[in-house]
Amino acid sequence: MQTYLIVPDIHVPFHDIKAVKLVTKLIKELPQLSGMVMLGDFLDAFQISTYSKDPSRRNLLAEDIEDFKQILNEWSRNLKEGSNI
Incomplete structure (x- = not known):
C-alpha cells in the first residue's frame, strides 16, 4: 500500500507559514510516504490572474516563483528518494 x-x-x-512548516515536519516524520499530491493553486499568481487585483499587492511574479521554488525544494529534499510530488 502506498501513502501520500x-x-x-x-x-x-x-x-500560511505555520502550515508549510507542519507539512515539512510531516514529511520528515512519515518515512513511509510514497509522495505528495498538490491540490489546487500552489502559486497564487495574482499578477497574471483574471480576478480583481488589489493595488496594495506589490510583489513581482518572479519573487513569488522564487518563494514557491524554495518551499517545493525543501519538501523535495525531505522526501525519501524515489518519492513523487
Missing part, C-alpha cells in the same frame, strides 16, 4: 500526503491550495505568497 495531500496538500491543498498553498497560494504563495499568501501561504
